[in-house]
Amino acid sequence: MKGIRKITPYVPGEQPNYSDMIKLNTNENPYPPSPKVKAALNNFDTEQLKRYSSINNPDVKAALATKHGLSPKHFIIGNGSDEVLAFCFLAFFNSSDPLLFPDITYGFYKVWADLFHIPYRELPLNEQFAIDLKDYTQTNGGIIIANPNAPTGLFKPIAEIKQLLEMNPDVIVIIDEAYIDFATESAVSLLDNYPNLVIVRTLSKSSSLAGLRVGYALGNPIYIQVVESIKSSFNPYSVDMLAECLAVAALEDDTYYTKITNKICETRNWFTTSISNLGFQALSSQTNFILLTHPDIVITELYHYLESQDVFVRYFSTIDRLKNYLRVSIGTQEEMEKVQQLLVNYLQNNDK
């Protein structure tokens, strides 16, 4: 057969589904979405579904404009930040110079670059797993950085993001802020002064809506319009009517989400301290997960032990530098106390 694309399938993380499991492998939020989301679903008239959802999602944009103090034209909405990022790659990275991103980061950047035949260069994180700005001064066709980065959890201060934008004024620099609500500060304040900045966000993590598929980008309206054109040329209605309706409800309940985000950060800090006391080393996370290791144990054995106890965490078997690390999403305080106890048991049983 002619014309069939040869492609190595990207394998997403497993999605186990047992009633008593503790699922800490895909950085989902352990708390339910806002009660306003539930109310919106209950009030939704199913008959509406016979019509197409809106073009360009004005209600979601209006809610975001209010939230961020910007105009609706600063936003494009998509089916999760994955779709928004894919559209941004098609919109912005059409140079023969390589797209730059860290060698350890969200695994999808490389996948999209391959899919769209975009040349790219993966730049190694430094010894401390941090992004070294001076690597990003070389000739390039664009830059994408997750801040905080994943799966390291490390946050880069806004002053450094500003430097990065200043060093690269003639290419688009995407800052993927999937986990920003768990961190110190967003780069949104830089938008006014840096037209090359595009920020991508998701409702999957801090808004507890992974299953709803809503993400967005914000940036200079001139460039956002290019992404909108790509979306309109690919799948204009990708945000369905229920997703639009429920996303608006979520965006209008900052109070609830601030509360659960604070709880997750408190649990993260408690868990980090607790496991440090057990001899684990954790990178300093500003996300809802931590990357941990232990000098005296074979981490894959711990991985399988946790799995045997119905605790699912993430192991990156294909990343050499992470072969002795596990990424653990932060669940409820109760869940993390159970995990901490399992770690105590494991260390005792293995005489560490």
Add this chain to the structure above:
Amino acid sequence: MKGIRKITPYVPGEQPNYSDMIKLNTNENPYPPSPKVKAALNNFDTEQLKRYSSINNPDVKAALATKHGLSPKHFIIGNGSDEVLAFCFLAFFNSSDPLLFPDITYGFYKVWADLFHIPYRELPLNEQFAIDLKDYTQTNGGIIIANPNAPTGLFKPIAEIKQLLEMNPDVIVIIDEAYIDFATESAVSLLDNYPNLVIVRTLSKSSSLAGLRVGYALGNPIYIQVVESIKSSFNPYSVDMLAECLAVAALEDDTYYTKITNKICETRNWFTTSISNLGFQALSSQTNFILLTHPDIVITELYHYLESQDVFVRYFSTIDRLKNYLRVSIGTQEEMEKVQQLLVNYLQNNDK
């Protein structure tokens, strides 16, 4: 700024939203989705949304396998047939020979080919607006045909689809069956004998779920797997959890959908006869819309008259051969009787 994609934005049809309008411009279903869809929505636990939706949509595939008497491996599910078609273009049309499709057909084929830099050739429909099979014997990198075609509404018998497949054994031939439930016969029966056949379907039209965004392709599992790899490399979770749940409910209610499909076809036939009596000429439609013209009137004037009466239909201003045609979706019997009466009034007032 370097690397910005130059793209002519695709402009989707308008989506007016007045309470008393008769909306016949985007081939939506005038009847609500199955009561089982409403029940599924009412029973949906909002808390589930904190988790990602499934990878590869096993529940939807199982429901489709039952419906079509095939295995789940014959199917890929996407965010509307638009997304599924976009993935199929990326999966199957990677040849330097041109993709072939009719010059008058679903406008998106050309848009995707442009977006993905796929060479293509648009082959003119014949005098009767029909697809001429002998045009499709030339060297090509793939073929896509909508059957029934849009916006003509014309259906091509399965025997001719079979011929098309036989003439082109070494490329993928996509049959876009968005409107097949309103027509005589699907090409599904050809799957066993023609591995080059891929059929794309949607729940937007006959299942009254345009706002939910669920479409699918069915074909030889070897080639469906390639589309699945593209999906996994673009946006693996594009079918959200509510869409999965409600689509399954719809797929399990053939009885309801057969009933409303029959009603729409009856109304279509009634409306076609009625307007023929008024001097209109309509192509013989096997869809939920008809393409009509009238020898004595300027069709754009009729378009604006209908619009002034809050009746929205579709005019294709950019297609030369359709400059004296309107595409009218079939609404409820009551709606179409109102439209028929408006046409009577219009002709009387204009002395035709």
